[in-house]
Amino acid sequence: xxxxxxxxxxxxxxxxxxxxxxxxxxxxxxxxxxxxxxxxxxxxxxxxxxxxxxxxxxxxxxxxxxxxxxxxxxxxxxxxxxxxxxxxxxxxxxxxxxxxxxxxxxxxxxxxxxxxxxxxxxxxxxxxxxxxxxxxxxxxxxxxxxxxxxxxxxxxxxxxxxxxxxxxxxxxxxxxxxxxxxxxxxxxxxxxxxxxxxxxxxxxx
Amino acid sequence: xxxxxxxxxxxxxxxxxxxxxxxxxxxxxxxxxxxxxxxxxxxxxxxxxxxxxxxxxxxxxxxxxxxxxxxxxxxxxxxxxxxxxxxxxxxxxxxxxxxxxxxxxxxxxxxxxxxxxxxxxxxxxxxxxxxxxxxxxxxxxxxxxxxxxxxxxxxxxxxxxxxxxxxxxxxxxxxxxxxxxxxxxxxxxxxxxxxxxxxxxxxxx
Ligand SMILES: Nc1ncnc2c1ncn2[C@@H]1O[C@H](COP(=O)(O)O)[C@@H](OP(=O)(O)O)[C@H]1O
Ligand SMILES: Nc1ncnc2c1ncn2[C@@H]1O[C@H](COP(=O)(O)O)[C@@H](OP(=O)(O)O)[C@H]1O
Numbered sequence: 090x091x092x093x094x095x096x097x098x099x100x101x102x103x104x105x106x107x108x109x110x111x112x113x114x115x116x117x118x119x120x121x122x123x124x125x126x127x128x129x130x131x132x133x134x135x136x137x138x139x140x141x142x143x144x145x146x147x148x149x150x151x152x153x154x155x156x157x158x159x160x161x162x163x164x165x166x167x168x169x170x171x172x173x174x175x176x177x178x179x180x181x182x183x184x185x186x187x188x189x190x191x192x193x194x195x196x197x198x199x200x201x202x203x204x205x206x207x208x209x210x211x212x213x214x215x216x217x218x219x220x221x222x223x224x225x226x227x228x229x230x231x232x233x234x235x236x237x238x239x240x241x242x243x244x245x246x247x248x249x250x251x252x253x254x255x256x257x258x259x260x261x262x263x264x265x266x267x268x269x270x271x272x273x274x275x276x277x278x279x280x281x282x283x284x285x286x287x288x289x290x291x292x293x294x
Numbered sequence: 295x296x297x298x299x300x301x302x303x304x305x306x307x308x309x310x311x312x313x314x315x316x317x318x319x320x321x322x323x324x325x326x327x328x329x330x331x332x333x334x335x336x337x338x339x340x341x342x343x344x345x346x347x348x349x350x351x352x353x354x355x356x357x358x359x360x361x362x363x364x365x366x367x368x369x370x371x372x373x374x375x376x377x378x379x380x381x382x383x384x385x386x387x388x389x390x391x392x393x394x395x396x397x398x399x400x401x402x403x404x405x406x407x408x409x410x411x412x413x414x415x416x417x418x419x420x421x422x423x424x425x426x427x428x429x430x431x432x433x434x435x436x437x438x439x440x441x442x443x444x445x446x447x448x449x450x451x452x453x454x455x456x457x458x459x460x461x462x463x464x465x466x467x468x469x470x471x472x473x474x475x476x477x478x479x480x481x482x483x484x485x486x487x488x489x490x491x492x493x494x495x496x497x498x499x
Contacts, residue, residue: 168498170496170498171498191498192495192496195490195493195495196495199489263488266481266484266485266488269478269481270481270495270496272478273474273477273478273481273496274496276471276474276475276478277496279471280471283468283471284404285400288400289494289496289497290397290400290401290475291375291397291475291478291479291482291494292494293373293375293376293396
């Protein structure tokens with residue numbers, strides 16, 4: 090159970106087969122402006138890998154891109170839309186197929202409107218995660234210890250949450266609906282990158 | 295070139311093979327409350343068929359449902375989301391695959407924010423359609439002549455507009471993105487019916 094820090098790419102062979110939890114840290118919410126600084130990835134066996142990109146990076150990262158682009162490997166995210174856009178834009182990879190815990194939460198936790206990662210982890214797993222480092226300078230020369238811990242905790246619980254949401258979606262008869270939403274997410278991310286970041290393409294307006 | 299009025303179902307064999315233009319008129323915008331009154335359908339050869347459902351209808355309509363549910367027949371709509379929900383709810387049929395001129399317009403006519411049917415028909419085809427009967431009592435015992443003309447005009451131009459949008463989407467490199475949106479529309483309609491009519495499921499909130 091350790092947090093591993095890597096520069097510019099994931100080492101080969103550090104991930105077990107199967108679904109991987111993925112998150113990204115950037116300089117902000119405007120993807121083409123705010124560069125990708127960190128990609129976090131975990132195979133759910135207890136280790137988290139942080140891949141850090143320096144300013145001016147060419148984002149070559151062949152090992153990381155191979156994992157993200159592998160159509161056989163399910164990628165687990167919280168609010169996949171944002172991470173998919175950042176990965177598409179900077180790494181040139183569509184990191185699908187997708188399971189998104191924010192959408193799963195919206196479709197099953199209909200008794201609340203709190204679908205933040207912190208809320209879900211607390212309710213489903215009884216764990217507390219700190220969101221303090223969320224707005225911090227991810228482009229700094231060295232990541233601080235709290236930043237590393239924050240980045241790692243963002244992927245730590247996604248496998249366990251997915252197991253619970255898979256059950257709840259089935260219980261509520263919404264598995265198919267969730268899958269359709271997951272499958273649209275890479276396209277939703279492409280709309281964000283193509284100039285429709287604030288527009289609900291399905292709205293009447 | 296005529297408008298044909300039918301009661302409770304489409305006669306068998308009145309449509310040529312190929313894509314059909316489809317629209318619906320209801321008692322209002324809240325699908326489970328506001329009953330389906332009329333389904334308009336046209337094969338693009340010049341005739342429009344209006345299928346009218348009386349209050350208390352059982353919506354059996356086997357011929358109409360066969361056409362709408364035929365996976366080989368493309369259905370052309372303007373703002374498909376609404377019609378798909380009404381057809382799913384009242385006729386029990388997923389009327390896909392879909393081409394939606396509102397979404398095609400949003401993805402290609404980026405120089406305007408006017409994506410109403412009237413605006414598109416005027417710009418693309420140079421025709422004027424009246425929207426006066428849009429808010430009218432579609433549950434009345436007899437449809438008025440202006441209502442029939444309005445209902446028919448809502449499906450009259452969809453084939454011609456689709457041809458133009460297919461070209462424009464290709465020109466702008468957005469064919470795939472449009473197709474992904476079209477494919478999600480039946481699921482978007484199901485979300486409307488399942489209790490998320492006003493929520494953008496892809497939003498952070
Ligand atoms: N409009 C927005 N508001 C807040 N967070 C947003 C956002 N768009 C994308 N995000 C991302 O969504 C994640 C927060 O989700 P939630 O609020 O549901 O916990 C954050 O990721 P990080 O936690 O990796 O920084 C944040 O970067
Ligand atoms: N929130 C909304 N506001 C306006 N029209 C809506 C709507 N939701 C669904 N619609 C439907 O969308 C169609 C109008 O689209 P537009 O404004 O783009 O021309 C109308 O169909 P009808 O014309 O069949 O009545 C209307 O019923």
